[in-house]
Amino acid sequence: xxxxxxxxxxxxxxxxxxxxxxxxxxxxxxxxxxxxxxxxxxxxxxxxxxxxxxxxxxxxxxxxxxxxxxxxxxxxxxxxxxxxxxxxxxxxxxxxxxxxx
Amino acid sequence: xxxxxxxxxxxxxxxxxxxxxxxxxxxxxxxxxxxxxxxxxxxxxxxxxxxxxxxxxxxxxxxxxxxxxxxxxxxxxxxxxxxxxxxxxxxxxxxxxxxxx
Amino acid sequence: xxxxxxxxxxxxxxxxxxxxxxxxxxxxxxxxxxxxxxxxxxxxxxxxxxxxxxxxxxxxxxxxxxxxxxxxxxxxxxxxxxxxxxxxxxxxxxxxxxxxx
Amino acid sequence: xxxxxxxxxxxxxxxxxxxxxxxxxxxxxxxxxxxxxxxxxxxxxxxxxxxxxxxxxxxxxxxxxxxxxxxxxxxxxxxxxxxxxxxxxxxxxxxxxxxxx
Numbered sequence: 001x002x003x004x005x006x007x008x009x010x011x012x013x014x015x016x017x018x019x020x021x022x023x024x025x026x027x028x029x030x031x032x033x034x035x036x037x038x039x040x041x042x043x044x045x046x047x048x049x050x051x052x053x054x055x056x057x058x059x060x061x062x063x064x065x066x067x068x069x070x071x072x073x074x075x076x077x078x079x080x081x082x083x084x085x086x087x088x089x090x091x092x093x094x095x096x097x098x099x100x101x
Numbered sequence: 102x103x104x105x106x107x108x109x110x111x112x113x114x115x116x117x118x119x120x121x122x123x124x125x126x127x128x129x130x131x132x133x134x135x136x137x138x139x140x141x142x143x144x145x146x147x148x149x150x151x152x153x154x155x156x157x158x159x160x161x162x163x164x165x166x167x168x169x170x171x172x173x174x175x176x177x178x179x180x181x182x183x184x185x186x187x188x189x190x191x192x193x194x195x196x197x198x199x200x201x202x
Numbered sequence: 203x204x205x206x207x208x209x210x211x212x213x214x215x216x217x218x219x220x221x222x223x224x225x226x227x228x229x230x231x232x233x234x235x236x237x238x239x240x241x242x243x244x245x246x247x248x249x250x251x252x253x254x255x256x257x258x259x260x261x262x263x264x265x266x267x268x269x270x271x272x273x274x275x276x277x278x279x280x281x282x283x284x285x286x287x288x289x290x291x292x293x294x295x296x297x298x299x300x301x302x303x
Numbered sequence: 304x305x306x307x308x309x310x311x312x313x314x315x316x317x318x319x320x321x322x323x324x325x326x327x328x329x330x331x332x333x334x335x336x337x338x339x340x341x342x343x344x345x346x347x348x349x350x351x352x353x354x355x356x357x358x359x360x361x362x363x364x365x366x367x368x369x370x371x372x373x374x375x376x377x378x379x380x381x382x383x384x385x386x387x388x389x390x391x392x393x394x395x396x397x398x399x400x401x402x403x404x
Contacts, residue, residue: 013147020142027139034135037165038128041121046114047173048197054166055200058159062404064138065155066397072148073393081384090376094369096149099156101365101404163303167296174292182283191275195268202264202303215349222344229341236337239367240330243323248316249375250399256368257402260361266340267357274350298351301358 017071026064033057065100072096118172127165134158166201173197219273228266235259267302274298320374329367336360368403375399 017023034057040050077093080086118124135158141151178194181187219225236259242252279295282288320326337360343353380396383389 014145015148016145017142017148020145023142024139027135027142031132031135031139034128034132038125038132041118041124041128044115044117044121047116047118047169047177048193051166051169051173051197051201054162054169055197058162058166058201061155061159061162065152065159066401068148068152068155069400070393070397072152073396074390076148078384078389078393081381081389082387084385086381086384087377090373090381092149093376094373096152096156097372097400098369100152100159167300170299171292171296174295175289179283179288179292182280182288183286185284187280187283188276191272191280194275195272198271198299199268216347217350218347219344219350222347225344226341229337229344233334233337233341236330236334240327240334243320243326243330246317246319246323249318249320249371249379250395253368253371253375253399253403256364256371257399260364260368260403263357263361263364267354267361270350270354270357274354278350294351298354298358302354302361 013076015071015076017068018075019067019071023064023067026060030057030060030064033060062100069093069096069100114177116172116177118169119176120168120172124165124168127161131158131161131165134161163201170194170197170201215278217273217278219270220277221269221273225266225269228262232259232262232266235262264302271295271298271302316379318374318379320371321378322370322374326367326370329363333360333363333367336363365403372396372399372403 033053037050037053037057040053072093077086077089080089134154138151138154138158141154173194178187178190181190235255239252239255239259242255274295279288279291282291336356340353340356340360343356375396380389380392383392
């Protein structure tokens with residue numbers, strides 16, 4: 001991963017994910033799964049079968065989140081810590097962990 | 102909701118969700134959000150911003166799951182219980198709750 | 203389980219859990235585990251080891267919650283549904299599922 | 304916090320939590336809450352009221368876990384990263400995040 005490149009302001013940070021194309025493929029697959037759930041509801045499929053699919057998509061999103069979190073720690077957080085300036089990042093990271101749980 | 106209509110075999114159960122079109126709209130919106138996350142990764146957006154979006158999609162899916170669970174209890178489980186035959190359904194429901202957590 | 207016995211008012215409901223003594227034993231064990239975590243912190247144990255124990259206690263509490271939920275559905279909710287009056291109960295149940303996730 | 308002090312072997316790591324006495328107090332309170340849940344079951348309290356308490360304890364444990372995670376990142380992980388040797392720690396941390404979710 002290109003080290004976390006922080007531009008002029010906070011919101012212009014640029015991060016090339018190391019496994020970028022794999023991540024994009026996974027998201028395309030998840031998108032298809034979500035479309036499939038819509039199709040199940042349209043086809044009047046049994047509630048529990050739909051719920052099972054919703055659970056599968058949530059798990060797939062979790063796996064993506066964990067990968068992003070790992071990339072972030074190995075890339076952005078590591079860089080910041082080596083520069084001795086990671087206080088804000090840890091707070092931000094804890095907030096992210098709370099959100100994705 | 103048309104009461105849970107169980108056909109010949111288990112896997113042919115037909116359930117018209119009471120709020121079917123609203124649910125389909127929500128899933129279409131979630132599908133768009135997932136596509137948006139793929140776009141964020143393609144655009145090298147900051148990890149934490151991507152994670153925040155993943156968390157938002159997970160919440161949206163949770164809301165759909167809760168709606169399906171509620172429909173299921175008010176429809177399928179209620180019918181089965183009134184017919185005094187809900188033992189298997191409660192087991193199935195508990196399993197579903199465990200999965201979607 | 204003695205069917206859900208609703209007294210004068212909402213908050214006086216009495217429910218004898220069918221596996222009452224097993225549940226009490228599990229809670230006593232969880233109480234001991236929590237005390238053990240306090241001991242680990244007192245003994246300056248490694249953060250990750252403490253976190254692993256916290257995770258174990260959360261899982262044990264989840265199992266208790268699932269058992270209570272199952273008892274509730276097989277007992278209280280089933281009774282209410284057979285009496286054709288479970289609207290409030292389903293709402294309450296969904297709220298409980300949301301909380302324990 | 305005394306920086307993460309790694310002794311002879313992995314499992315002998317010593318970590319004095321920076322807010323050690325506050326953490327121990329919180330765990331003592333949680334221990335009391337768990338005992339209270341056992342008491343509610345003994346007293347045949349309504350399932351949903353018991354579940355609400357179980358949820359409260361899970362939240363309290365989550366808050367402890369988040370505090371430990373934060374301490375760990377600011378202490379142990381930061382030290383390891385400054386020494387340029389945090390690869391294993393990030394893996395361990397991701398595993399911990401997965402467990403406590």
